[in-house]
Amino acid sequence: MKGPLIETLARHGVTRRTFVKYCATLASMMALPPAAGRAMAEAMAAAPAASKRPSVIWLPFQECTGCTESITRSHSPTLEGLIFDVISLDYQETLMAAAGHQAEEALHAAMAANDGKYLLIVDGSIPLGLDGAYSCIAGKSNLETLKEVAKGAAAIVAMGSCAAYGGLPKANPNPTGAVSVADIIKDKPIINIPGCPPIPAVITGVLAHYLTFGSLPELDKHSRPKAFYGETIHDRCYRRPFYDQGKFAKTFDDEGARKGWCLFELGCKGPVTYNACATVKWNGGVSWPVESGHGCLGCSEPDFWDAGGFYKALSMPADPLKLAAKAAVVGAAAGVAVSFVNRGKKSAAKSAHEKTTLADLEK
Amino acid sequence: MPLDAIPVVIAPSGLRAGELSGNAPPLLREIAEMVRRLLASGETSAIDLQALPLTPADLEWLREQLGEGEIAVTLNADGESSLDETACPGVWWITHHNPMGAVVSAFIEVAFVPEVVKAHPEDVVIGLEHLELLISDLS
Ligand code: SF4
Ligand code: SF4
Numbered sequence: 001m002k003g004p005l006i007e008t009l010a011r012h013g014v015t016r017r018t019f020v021k022y023c024a025t026l027a028s029m030m031a032l033p034p035a036a037g038r039a040m041a042e043a044m045a046a047a048p049a050a051s052k053r054p055s056v057i058w059l060p061f062q063e064c065t066g067c068t069e070s071i072t073r074s075h076s077p078t079l080e081g082l083i084f085d086v087i088s089l090d091y092q093e094t095l096m097a098a099a100g101h102q103a104e105e106a107l108h109a110a111m112a113a114n115d116g117k118y119l120l121i122v123d124g125s126i127p128l129g130l131d132g133a134y135s136c137i138a139g140k141s142n143l144e145t146l147k148e149v150a151k152g153a154a155a156i157v158a159m160g161s162c163a164a165y166g167g168l169p170k171a172n173p174n175p176t177g178a179v180s181v182a183d184i185i186k187d188k189p190i191i192n193i194p195g196c197p198p199i200p201a202v203i204t205g206v207l208a209h210y211l212t213f214g215s216l217p218e219l220d221k222h223s224r225p226k227a228f229y230g231e232t233i234h235d236r237c238y239r240r241p242f243y244d245q246g247k248f249a250k251t252f253d254d255e256g257a258r259k260g261w262c263l264f265e266l267g268c269k270g271p272v273t274y275n276a277c278a279t280v281k282w283n284g285g286v287s288w289p290v291e292s293g294h295g296c297l298g299c300s301e302p303d304f305w306d307a308g309g310f311y312k313a314l315s316m317p318a319d320p321l322k323l324a325a326k327a328a329v330v331g332a333a334a335g336v337a338v339s340f341v342n343r344g345k346k347s348a349a350k351s352a353h354e355k356t357t358l359a360d361l362e363k
Numbered sequence: 364m365p366l367d368a369i370p371v372v373i374a375p376s377g378l379r380a381g382e383l384s385g386n387a388p389p390l391l392r393e394i395a396e397m398v399r400r401l402l403a404s405g406e407t408s409a410i411d412l413q414a415l416p417l418t419p420a421d422l423e424w425l426r427e428q429l430g431e432g433e434i435a436v437t438l439n440a441d442g443e444s445s446l447d448e449t450a451c452p453g454v455w456w457i458t459h460h461n462p463m464g465a466v467v468s469a470f471i472e473v474a475f476v477p478e479v480v481k482a483h484p485e486d487v488v489i490g491l492e493h494l495e496l497l498i499s500d501l502s
Contacts, residue, residue: 006485014441015440015486016483016485016486017438017440017479018440018441020478020479021438021440021441021444021459021479022441024459024468024470025459025467025468027411028411028413028414028467028468028470029468031414033411034408034409034410034411034470034472035408035409038478281465284461284462284463285461285463285465285467286463
């Protein structure tokens with residue numbers, strides 16, 4: 001295993017063995033067989049010279065730069081950031097040295113040189129109101145830019161909940177008319193990496209998969225990679241035994257909270273949220289929201305921002321799969337099970353509602 | 364204020380942590396098969412222990428069955444990793460930790476020597492250059 005990447009890493013004090021360990025762990029997190037870790041290490045290490053690296057264009061629309069922060073401030077910047085040595089990041093406003101006309105030139109040069117082959121990353125939602133005037137770059141509305149750049153892309157990564165679902169800009173009353181990438185682009189493979197922001201390892205994992213195997217990983221119904229979004233926070237939560245025993249913290253400073261009991265009644269959206277926080281954790285594995293004593297906000301689910309309140313308990317417990325199938329029946333039963341939660345404020349999810357959203361589950 | 368003044372009680376880990384799931388015994392057969400492949404063709408292979416539904420008790424059982432070998436390697440690379448030979452030569456129990464000490468991945472690797480232990484020729488070249496520098500300083 002040798003190549004320019006290894007040399008770059010060595011200059012940053014990252015040894016070959018550290019890199020091998022990183023790839024092994026990344027493969028494990030993505031539920032790939034152990035041999036894939038070796039394959040990733042070899043493919044990434046052998047990254048060709050700058051001119052031949054896969055071209056990546058990153059377009060920022062209506063966003064807060066939190067997603068860029070997430071990936072660039074990950075715990076071991078050299079390692080997660082190594083992805084930037086494997087790709088040719090031809091346009092990223094926040095990170096690129098060029099600005100103004102130079103930057104736009106770089107964008108168009110990359111598009112022309114890699115037509116049909118570049119990977120497009122989008123963070124932020126696209127405002128449609130006032131003909132898109134709410135967010136423009138280089139005199140063009142985000143809508144125009146997205147359509148233009150998407151045309152020659154091999155695939156699109158919608159990074160963060162804004163690009164994936166519309167996100168906070170779309171929150172009621174959605175003043176700018178924000179929509180997601182998939183609302184506009186219909187003829188390209190789109191992979192959603194939602195989260196507000198997404199976990200850095202999830203971002204790099206997906207990119208590493210694409211670069212190594214030339215394909216997108218397996219996706220779920222919201223076009224999210226199953227490897228990271230295959231299970232709910234609740235499925236993997238270490239507080240789960242307390243949930244199962246019916247031991248709930250009632251306020252943020254009661255005995256239950258101090259004993260680490262389940263945060264369901266304090267509004268935890270873990271049961272309906274598919275994300276990897278409970279296993280991959282944040283800040284390099286230091287902790288994650290529930291471990292820090294706060295319920296999950298549901299940031300990787302559509303419409304989490306309008307779900308009615310971060311501190312309101314879900315009106316039904318647990319299994320979202322069963323919920324989706326039989327919302328009415330389960331709702332009735334669950335109403336009894338958690339009748340002490342926000343009692344009498346609102347009935348359970350509307351009957352005959354096939355698709356159960358966070359909003360339906362709120363009391 | 365001393366830490367113990369904060370009345371936080373550490374939550375006990377998963378309730379069923381102490382139970383055997385029955386998923387570990389079949390792994391012995393799989394490992395045996397991997398060892399046969401190693402002997403026959405030199406092919407190395409690995410099992411991702413975090414990808415399997417194993418309880419801590421299962422892992423303990425498996426580790427006990429495989430026993431302790433003569434070699435234990437500690438790798439210091441972005442956190443500590445331990446690469447321990449089991450009582451079955453060629454079967455290694457590998458645990459990677461992050462700098463915070465949390466386990467990030469764990470494998471059983473079947474190989475004469477785990478891949479990552481071997482020094483890479485290019486790294487050896489760098490080491491040699493360093494040695495030559497040391498020698499030139501002697502004079
Ligand atoms: S409701 Fe929240 S805190 Fe409780 S077990 Fe589920 S994810 Fe964990
Ligand atoms: S715990 Fe929930 S709200 Fe918090 S980051 Fe994870 S998925 Fe998002």
